Every structure is written in structure tokens, then in C-alpha cells.
Amino acid sequence: MNIVIFGSGAIGSLFGALLSNNNNVVLYGRKSHIDIINKEGLEINGKTFFHKKIPAFCNIKEIKMDIDLLILSVKSYDTDISLNLIKNIIDSETTLLTIQNGLDNIDKIRKIFNHKQILGGVTTQGSIFVKPGLISHTGFGETILGELDGTISDRLKKIVKIFNNSGIITKYSNDINKEIWIKTIINSSINPLTTIFKCKNEYLLKNPILSNIVKLVCNESVRIANAEGFDFNYDDILNKTKKVINYTCDNYSSMLQSYEKYKKTEIKSINGKLIEIGKKQNTDTILNELLVLLIES
Numbered sequence: 001m002n003i004v005i006f007g008s009g010a011i012g013s014l015f016g017a018l019l020s021n022n023n024n025v026v027l028y029g030r031k032s033h034i035d036i037i038n039k040e041g042l043e044i045n046g047k048t049f050f051h052k053k054i055p056a057f058c059n060i061k062e063i064k065m066d067i068d069l070l071i072l073s074v075k076s077y078d079t080d081i082s083l084n085l086i087k088n089i090i091d092s093e094t095t096l097l098t099i100q101n102g103l104d105n106i107d108k109i110r111k112i113f114n115h116k117q118i119l120g121g122v123t124t125q126g127s128i129f130v131k132p133g134l135i136s137h138t139g140f141g142e143t144i145l146g147e148l149d150g151t152i153s154d155r156l157k158k159i160v161k162i163f164n165n166s167g168i169i170t171k172y173s174n175d176i177n178k179e180i181w182i183k184t185i186i187n188s189s190i191n192p193l194t195t196i197f198k199c200k201n202e203y204l205l206k207n208p209i210l211s212n213i214v215k216l217v218c219n220e221s222v223r224i225a226n227a228e229g230f231d232f233n234y235d236d237i238l239n240k241t242k243k244v245i246n247y248t249c250d251n252y253s254s255m256l257q258s259y260e261k262y263k264k265t266e267i268k269s270i271n272g273k274l275i276e277i278g279k280k281q282n283t284d285t286i287l288n289e290l291l292v293l294l295i296e297s
């Protein structure tokens, strides 16, 4: 399969490296990273070891192949600008898969591309952009992909198979929107709280006050989701949140990493979207509002 990774940073480079073992993969990203990949190859260390050259570009016009699958892996605040570039390189036969966090990416993609072209995705794989050319694979996780209309199509099965064959543990879902919401609710407490308290994920459960705040935020986010029409059980989602914290206990969240590098965070696409939807549904959003204020102040 001909695959383009649009936004080859931490997760995109990892997926690109793994998929390149049995597909034609092209990486697209920032010049500093791409130049090193072209000169010395892409290096992945940690849970995966990989070091080889993959075709890589930082000028979109240089991507010439017919693209079967484009994986969008920029941060959610870069989605709009990326879609305007993607328009120039894909056609109606290309599948566009997002593996980004946040509640707003699919809506943005749907404004430009036919919904039949789009696959949604979530992943709990963990990776860090160490420096140009070098990615650290910090944790194996599960990836879930789905058609927006919930059908288990042949192309979905094919892409899931390709991912699994490449070592990316993947399953399909008949409700990818629900999976994206679950991930967003989990992130709505972990990401901002670790950023505000500048702590590893594990501290959220070790510190009794923070552990209570995790519960309160999770509860509010579940209420917002249920007001929007979901039927989530608070205890289930809290347990999932605790599982993620335990599994990623040694990690510093991506929001904290961005914050410490004075980069933008995805808070608007996570807590910000929850607030917007909560307000529309007349449900309480005060804790999410507080978190956004503290991150943005």
C-alpha cells in the first residue's frame, strides 16, 4: 500500500517506520527532521529499534505517488492548515485516516473531504520526539480504527490487517466516535492536571488530592458526554482512566511536554470542545473551564 504520513513527528514517524516494513511509506514533516532522515535515516529507540532511510519530504509538491492511505498525525491545532495542503496531493480514492487526539479533527476533515474517504482512529501507542531524526517508542498500546458510519468495510479490514502485519496492534470498531470520546474524557483529566502540577502521570493516583480531582473532572466530562447522547458509565470510564495512568505511570503527558517547550497544547480540542458541547447541552463545565484557564494563563 502507498502510504503518506502527514505530520511526521513523534507518533507519525513511529507509525511510518513500522508500516515501511511492508508498504511504500513516504514521510512528510518539518525540514529539520526530514533533512536528517534523508541524510542518516530515521532512528527509533525504546520499545522498537529501527534505523533506516525512508523517503521523506518537507515540500508537499515533491510527493508524486498515488496515495492509497494518508495518515494525519499533526497536533489538532494544525489540522486546518494541513488539510489545505493535503487537498493538493490526494484524490477521491485516497483514504484519509486521523490518529489525532481531540474532538474536533473529524469535523474539520469532513468540511473539506467526503465523509466516505475518512477513517477515524485512536491509539494508545506512546512515542516522544527526542530530536530531529530520533524518536523514542515509550509504550506499546492498542490502535482502534473505524469508518465514520460504523460499517466494517473491506478497506477498514484491509488497513487493520496491514497495521497488525506491521506490528501496530490494531482492531476495528463499529463506533469510532465513541472511542474518540472515551479517549478525550480520559485525556481531559490526565493531560491538564499533569501539566498544571508538572508531574509524571503516576502522581495523579499517588497524591490523594489529585486523585480526587481526577475523579471530579472525569465525572464532569462523562456528564457532558451523556448530555450529548452517550451512555457512559462513570465507574467504567474512571477505571479506564486509572488503567491508562498506571500503564503510562512513568510518562510525562504530551501536553506537559508541549507546555515545557513553550509550544501550543491541544487543550482547546480536548477540554475546550467538552466545554463548548457542555454549554450547548446546558450541563456543568466549571472544572473543564478551570483547567483551560490554568493551562492558558
Ligand SMILES: NC(=O)c1ccc[n+]([C@@H]2O[C@H](COP(=O)([O-])OP(=O)(O)OC[C@H]3O[C@@H](n4cnc5c(N)ncnc54)[C@H](OP(=O)(O)O)[C@@H]3O)[C@@H](O)[C@H]2O)c1
Pocket: 006, 007, 008, 009, 010, 011, 012, 028, 029, 030, 073, 074, 075, 076, 078, 081, 082, 085, 099, 100, 101, 102, 123, 124, 125, 126, 127, 128, 129, 254, 266
Ligand atoms: N505522541 C504520542 O505518543 C501520541 C499518542 C497518541 C496520540 N497522539 C496524537 O497524535 C497527534 C500527533 O502527536 P505527536 O505527539 O506525534 O505530535 P508531534 O510530535 O508534534 O508531531 C507532529 C509533527 O507534525 C509537524 N507538522 C505540523 N504541521 C505541519 C505541516 N503543515 N507541515 C509539515 N509538518 C507539520 C510538527 O512540526 P512542529 O512541531 O514544528 O509544528 C511535528 O513535527 C496529536 O493529536 C497527539 O495528541 C500522540
